[in-house]
Amino acid sequence: MRVVLGPMQGVLDHLMREILTDINDYDLCVTEFVRVVDQRLPEHVFYRLCPELAQGSQTKAGTPVHIQLLGQDPHWMAENAVMAQSLGAKGIDLNFGCPAKMVNKSKGGAALLQHPELIHSVVKACRDAVDPAIPVSAKIRLGWENPSDCFEIVDAIQSAGANELTVHARTKMDGYRASEIKWQYINQIREKFAIPIIANGEIWNYEDGQRCIETTGIDSLMICRGAFNVPNLGNVVKHNASVMPWSEVVDLLVKYSTYEIEGDKGLYYPNRVKQWFAYLRQQYPEANALFREIRTFNKAAPIVERIEQYRSELLASTC
Numbered sequence: 001m002r003v004v005l006g007p008m009q010g011v012l013d014h015l016m017r018e019i020l021t022d023i024n025d026y027d028l029c030v031t032e033f034v035r036v037v038d039q040r041l042p043e044h045v046f047y048r049l050c051p052e053l054a055q056g057s058q059t060k061a062g063t064p065v066h067i068q069l070l071g072q073d074p075h076w077m078a079e080n081a082v083m084a085q086s087l088g089a090k091g092i093d094l095n096f097g098c099p100a101k102m103v104n105k106s107k108g109g110a111a112l113l114q115h116p117e118l119i120h121s122v123v124k125a126c127r128d129a130v131d132p133a134i135p136v137s138a139k140i141r142l143g144w145e146n147p148s149d150c151f152e153i154v155d156a157i158q159s160a161g162a163n164e165l166t167v168h169a170r171t172k173m174d175g176y177r178a179s180e181i182k183w184q185y186i187n188q189i190r191e192k193f194a195i196p197i198i199a200n201g202e203i204w205n206y207e208d209g210q211r212c213i214e215t216t217g218i219d220s221l222m223i224c225r226g227a228f229n230v231p232n233l234g235n236v237v238k239h240n241a242s243v244m245p246w247s248e249v250v251d252l253l254v255k256y257s258t259y260e261i262e263g264d265k266g267l268y269y270p271n272r273v274k275q276w277f278a279y280l281r282q283q284y285p286e287a288n289a290l291f292r293e294i295r296t297f298n299k300a301a302p303i304v305e306r307i308e309q310y311r312s313e314l315l316a317s318t319c
Helices: 014-023 043-049 051-055 074-086 101-105 109-114 116-129 147-159 183-192 206-216 233-239 246-262 266-283 286-294 300-318
Strands: 002-005 028-035 065-070 092-096 136-141 164-168 197-200 220-223
Touching: 002 014, 002 233, 014 028, 014 051, 014 246, 028 043, 043 051, 043 074, 065 074, 074 092, 074 116, 092 109, 092 116, 101 109, 109 116, 109 136, 116 136, 116 147, 136 147, 147 164, 147 183, 164 183, 183 197, 183 206, 197 206, 206 220, 206 233, 220 233, 246 266, 246 286, 246 300, 266 286, 266 300, 286 300
Parallel strands: 002 028, 002 220, 028 065, 065 092, 092 136, 136 164, 164 197, 197 220
Antiparallel strands: none
């Protein structure tokens, strides 16, 4: 089985990638998107979103990192794919699945699902522009509203020469509603097309992963939101490991706090750690009480202080 740590805009930054790939046996991870409009972006944009470029386009644990591009202009997408390659990217991933309103409003992400011919042009331009040794992949949803549109979309991507395709098994209009997951469409895609597929959507535990594999016939899985609910979900899904105990999660929170404060995103730390708590609360009831204590803090220092104090209290209670 192959398990990929997927991209999550505004949440899964390079610091979180470092933490999660250090404790999980991920085969690949993908960056937050580089937004491409009408220019070849400067190097610092790529290094900001993917500082792993400076260490062979991999995390410190050795997990390969692919750079994700989001845009709709074939020429400028290709130009930025070339830039990413020149900086040492191990792969280029093209985002045609982001459902965010602001992204779709500017005709990016999932908005392109309504225009398979443009998706084809973007993929082909990027595939033709970069070295054949550099994989060019794409990520889609099943369509904007009609899941049957996925077949035309996949045909456009395969015929453009993409090396791999991640399919999130919902339409844009389905949002993230669990009831709308449609893994059976991924199985139909697998039967109709030769392009290698990664299955994505509603994989929260080992059993979900096994059901997805059984339904889709695909043993390459991407996990996203669940990786924040259960920090060691990669190993849970891949190796049927036990869910990380709360005490170890608290240790990770302290480690993450240190990374964020010392890193280049200290100002964002309060929002980032609160976002993580919003996910952790789905799995760990203990997270609720601690979250209630820190949610009113707007500065990093009191949040870090309280988490470290909580860890000390937890250790004392178990001695």
